[in-house]
Amino acid sequence: MNDISEINAVSYSTGKPVRIRISGGFIRDIMETGHTEGDPDLLVAPGLFDNQVNGFRGADFSDTDLKIHEMRQAVDALNAEGVTSFFPTVLTNSHENLLRIFKNLSNSLSDERVKDSIPGFHLEGPYISPESGYYGCHPAGFIRKPSWDEFAMYQEAAEGKIREVTISPETDESFEFIKKCTSEGVVVAIGHTNASTDQINKAVDNGARLSTHLGNGCANMIHRHNNPLWPQLANDLLITTFIADGHHLTPEEIRVFYRVKGPAKLILTSDITHLSGLKPGNYMFFGSRIVMTDDGLIKNPVLDCLAGASLPLRTGIGNVMKFTGCPPGEAFNMASANVAEAFGITDRGTLEPGRRADLVLFERNGYEIVIKQVFVKGRRVL
Template sequence: MKAIFNGKIITEQEILTDHTVIFDETIIAILPDTELSQYECSEKFDAEGRYVSPGFIDLHVHGCSGFDTMDNEENALEIIRDSVLKTGVTAFLPTTMTMTLSKITQTLKRIRHAMGEMKGAEVLGCHLEGPFINEVYKGAQDQRHIIMLDFEKIQTYSDVIKIITLAPEIATDDSFIRTCVEKGIVVSIGHSNATYEQMMSAISAGVSHMTHTFNALPPLNHRQPGAIAAAMESDRVVCELIVDNIHVHPAMQRLLLRNKGLDKMILITDAMRASMLGDGQYDLGGQLVTVSKNEARLADGVIAGSVLSLNQAVKNFMNNTDLDLIDAIRLVTINPARQIGIANTKGSIKLGKHADFAIFDESLEIFATLVRGNLLYRRT
């Protein structure tokens, strides 16, 4: 057994001080420091007064540290999963781009293999963003490879795909959405020009998620409310949000929080390969991206993902909304866990759940990250 002591433990209800977490691969006990002597622990980690949080879960990340999910290199995912540990992420969904179907399927094969490996941050499956999108709101996706909805093209990988982003208006009926839901895939609206009516129909068919809300979608309009209004109105839809203060103005962040509430929002990074590096020129889905002053853009000025880290997203959102730490942490832990059906094992510090922890200070700077009870990152 192992123990983390001298920390401020963030549970779903409160922050515990003078308590210790006992664990091996899973959490065995959360008890007052005075009762620690009843357990024999082979390893003890001193949090040195820092916060001990559930590990962060990023449901939408393309890459970082110079690598992308779709890179045809054996070590690409390995480097990504090692790098995100520095941001408190203990589990994530590598996210694809609209590229050739052969590139997408090769990526899905690599992700499937990585799902069984216990090293670095845990690969939970794939967020398939494209190729079933609308070219009108393609954003930084490559229009040449957009195709019509066809479940046969992805059915071999239904065990790997946890979230699929699509534009429902390009379909002739709702069979694709219903099949995805039957297979346990979360269906998300994104890169879409759907009307309010089309979006509400898609929600009735099973849509329960919105990809990077406000981005690559028609803006809110009082006569043509569109997909965003439908998502804000529906209790079924959970909204992703990129909180780098570039993609979405803080006022709209506050508006979404007030409308959806804590349980229906998830912070994501949408990070691309330049994340954790710096200014320069990079590739995203075969397109040239220039990063300058934390903004990633294509040559035509279109925003191309982000260089955001998830711990910074939490910090930004707290600053923009005055949320307290307990509530803000929910948006990167229990909420994403619930959305993809893993809340029984991840997302909170609770007996029996995986011993996934992020340890950080008042500034949300990550000090250490543990996955399944193993210390995989410690700031030096």
């Protein structure tokens, strides 16, 4: 099992040496030691929590034929990147395929290692904008208006594990759907949208609380005043999720997000796809040619849009520190504590007694986060 009882490292948030004692997979206590024991460059942070993972190392979570062993391999590989919790994210598809996909995902939780790292699923679509540019690389033929009856079927197939749904509140059906999701404990995010200011604010009034990868899932050319970005930034009830891989947003955009929302209202996500961890080259995705470059950019050259990401969450943490000047504690919290809090998941996300011993031990090489050891529920996985 490789269980441990004690870890000595430097706290990611305070910069002080700490001793963490673990019992039964949970943090028993944390004590400042006043002196460094072992490697003085070794830091400890909560395990990373990624709410938007489309796939990894060849495993596509929207694949109707995904096998349990493929999910297990993806979980093991993500754990090695410091991600101890994540939401497999399912993209727009036909009704029949979505039922199969969620049934497969639910079945994969029969593997305890998989279950330990997956507290829920994220449905991104099919209730998104039908306008070109806003739906990105989602298959346009399957985009449709929100339907609670339909969603309830997906939730049943998922055995109640859908924790997040991304929609565009551009139709009258959206608002009752949002209200119903919220009443059932499903967090609603606004994304892939060309909704008006009034529609966005009405969505928030009915319970929407997140913006999905803000600044992306948006047309390349938009009105400088009347666009879906400003009202989402301006609404204090919306938490901004964003991708900091160096491709999806500019450093200036990320600095603006940081200054407008503040560190507590930001969630860092990767949006990685099944191509992450594979060799650069040409691939097929929903029947279209996708190109992955040497620097990790994934793009549909015909639609001229990004098609997900390939760089892991730790890359985004380093970029956030580099682009904003924020301290490591804030950057790591955007990828751990803030995520757990947004979804009401109280057993992980912070270094506190009583929380799961999901830990990442790392060193810094400038802004690069170098993962050294990873623990999931006190069990060493790297």
